Amino acid sequence: MKHHDQVADAFGTTAAAYLTSTVHATGADLQTLADAVSATPDAAVLDLGCGAGHASFAVAPHVRDVVAYDLAAPMLATVEAAARERGLANVRTQQGPAERLPFDTATFDWVVSRMSAHHWHDMRAALAEVRRVLKPGGRVLMIDIAGNDHPLLDTYLQAAEVLRDASHVRDYRADEWLAMFREAGFDAQVHSRWRLPIDFDTWVERIRTPADSVAGIRALWAHAPDEVRTYYAVQPDGSFEHDALLIDAH
Numbered sequence: 001m002k003h004h005d006q007v008a009d010a011f012g013t014t015a016a017a018y019l020t021s022t023v024h025a026t027g028a029d030l031q032t033l034a035d036a037v038s039a040t041p042d043a044a045v046l047d048l049g050c051g052a053g054h055a056s057f058a059v060a061p062h063v064r065d066v067v068a069y070d071l072a073a074p075m076l077a078t079v080e081a082a083a084r085e086r087g088l089a090n091v092r093t094q095q096g097p098a099e100r101l102p103f104d105t106a107t108f109d110w111v112v113s114r115m116s117a118h119h120w121h122d123m124r125a126a127l128a129e130v131r132r133v134l135k136p137g138g139r140v141l142m143i144d145i146a147g148n149d150h151p152l153l154d155t156y157l158q159a160a161e162v163l164r165d166a167s168h169v170r171d172y173r174a175d176e177w178l179a180m181f182r183e184a185g186f187d188a189q190v191h192s193r194w195r196l197p198i199d200f201d202t203w204v205e206r207i208r209t210p211a212d213s214v215a216g217i218r219a220l221w222a223h224a225p226d227e228v229r230t231y232y233a234v235q236p237d238g239s240f241e242h243d244a245l246l247i248d249a250h
Helices: 003-012 015-020 028-037 054-062 073-086 123-133 151-164 174-183 200-207 211-222 226-231
Strands: 044-048 065-070 091-095 108-114 134-145 188-198 240-249
Touching (some): 044 123, 054 108, 123 134, 151 226
C-alpha cells in the first residue's frame, strides 16, 4: 500500500474518534488560532490536513470562508456533519494530498494546520504549495508535535510514533521547521511551545494500533534509558508527555 493510501485508510476508519478526542478537541492552541484570524474577518482560510475539523471550527466564526482539506474522505464527511451541527455554514471541504493543492495561486489569506504535518509524505513539496496558494502578505500557522534536539530523545519519540501509527513520517524539530519554511520562501519563527500529556490507552485505541505494536511501544518505554523516561514523563501505564509547537510564517 502506498503511503498516501495508508494515511487515508488509517484516518478514514477513525474519524469519529478524532472528533471526540480530548487532545484534538481542546487546547489553548485552538484559541490562539481564533485570536490570530479574528483581526481579518473577510479572510479565506485553508485548514490543511484538517482531520476532524477542530481548527476549522475554531477559526470559522471569525472569518469569511474556511476550506477544510484532508486526504481521508470519511474525515471530511465528519467535518461536514459537525460543521452543520455547529451552524458553521462558511466551512466547506475538499479532498486531496498536501503536496498537490487543487486551488488557484494566491487564494488564501491564511493557511492553518494542526497535528497533521507529521503524516505528510513530502514536506518540502507541501510547503511550496502552501506558498503558492497563499496571498501576498498572508500567514501560516503550523501546529504539530515537535521532534527533540537530542538524538537519543528524538529516536525514542519517532520509534513510539511509527509503532503506534505506520503512516507516521516524522515529528520535525523546530530548527528543521524553520529551515524548510525558509527554503519555501517564508520568514518563520517559533511562536510557542508546550507540553502535551498523552493517555496511553486512548492514544493507541484512537488509531486502532495493532496489539503487537502496542506491546512494542510498552516494551520500548520499559527498556528506555532513564533520561528518556524522565524527559517524556513516562508513567507505569505507558502514558507520557511530549512537546508541541506552533510555527508562525509569512
